[in-house]
Amino acid sequence: MKKYINYIAILAVGLLLGWVLFGGNSNTEEMHKHDAVAETNQMWTCSMHPQIMQPEAGDCPICGMDLIPAASSAEGLSADQFKLSENAMALANIQTSIVGAHISDADTGFVLSGKITENEDETATMPAHFNGRVEKLFVNSLGERVTKGQAVAQIYSPELIAAQQELITAYKLKGSQPQLYNAVKNKFKNWMIHGTQLDEVEQTGKVKNSFTIYSHVSGVVTEIAINVGSHIMDGKPIFKVSNLNTVWANFDVYENQISQFKKGQDVEVTTNAYPNKAFKGKVNFIDPILDTQTRTVNLRVVLNNKNELFKPGMFVEGKMKGIVSVDKKQAITIPASAVLWTGKRSVVYVKTNPKEPIFEMREITLGNQVNSNYQVLEGLNNGNEIVTNGTFTVDAAAQLQGKKSMMNKGGGKVMTGHEGHLGMEMSGSVEGKTINKNERIKVSKEFQNQLKVVFNDYIDLKDALVLENSTEVLTVSKNFLSNLEKVDMKQLKAAEAHKHWMDIEKQLKTATTLILENSAIKEQRNHFKIVSTQLTNAIEVFGVNEKVYHQFCPMANSNKGAYWLSREEKVVNPYFGDAMLTCGEVKQVIN
16 A cells, blocks of 8 residues: 555656756746747836937937837737827817718718809999098998998198189189089099089188088998008099898819810808708809819809898808719818828828827828818828817827827927826836926026026027018017027926927027028028027927917918917918918917
């Protein structure tokens, strides 16, 4: 019996040793493999320079600080995708739209974008009939109603004063020389001056210093060409009036779509002003001449407007039923607010998950621009959901997360200057304190005030470029540089803020110095682009305690696009002067 027990004990010990020697080694080997894979996948970055991304620990090649493990995503996103928090979406007012959402598969039709204008067939101009100066103006605002016979303005005219002297003399000789009297009266009649004003001159024998002129047209004032103190000239317009009982809806039709439209076609017109209403009309006119710039022709619809629902300048859409596009890609249009430009690239941000705020950048090929929309030739399909408001903010978020973005085609983290208010969940350690990047970096009021002085100089610089005054540009640039040097970086206590300002200040000084070295307005504008970018960076991170409008023109910088800052929402473009003063739009409001 003992013999069998010994055998069993030896067998058990043997199995145990085998498991330790072989099974254990296998598990250990698997653990090593797992650790090796984990080590291989782990990336290391710098808390001060998140654009640094290396596969192993070490020192930052820029500042020498120890690299820290980069945060890894456990959300199952692809390499190009990134996610925003719901809070960030709300704070930045990020909105999306479905591409081609207005196209119904069940009711095939063609949708055109257009604008309401006054009916030019029902428009009249009130011209001046003599030379003079405006002493008083009784029609002061657009939209004001004017009736025939209504007093319009009081005019001083040396020409009329001399003619009154002739009238007084001719009136005295009326009995003996009636032809002379009638000739002088006809002169006033041609100037559209008659009635009680002339009777008063004849009866009193006194010359009037000014005459009141009266409207000989009725309607709603749509244009005023004069103001108090301005000079009028014979034949030049004083104001224009329109009868708004009918208006025109003007639509742009692409060259490759012209054959599908004809006069008399039914059109269903809609507008965001009245989302639950559709208005009926017919194609009244198709322009026989093609616009060579946009490659479009104008298609016109006359709309009844007795209730004055339509206002000139209002955007509308026109749906032509029964027209089917052979190539649906050609029918894709998106709002201009959805597009970002850099160099020759045009990009949009696509929401890849309809239930979650997950996005990725997509390059597209644009066709022609019509009003506030762009034709998309490649890169999007009907049904894609894209960002149409807050696109610039989403792009900054992509840069922060190291994803492909407008300025970073290949991905990888960069410092954008938007770190302070995008709702991104990032944190880092600065001087032992955790910095929450959901908030703007807090700095002293004194620092903000010093930065605001620099911003004031920037606005003066922008205005000088608008006026194309290169001499004033140089003067203002000197002030800008002088006040920039007065900004006390000692006010910045956090190392992150200190380093960030140093980078911005260096580039601002370089760009402003280059402006001072050039007297040509074109070169000054080239360097102004860099000043705008860096100052935007500073204001977004540190703030200046006022609302600032970040504006963009796609035509600037040789059609590569350029940004600038403004205190006003109204676009006044510093890159073109009078040539394209209103080219651009507000891309972001920085509070």
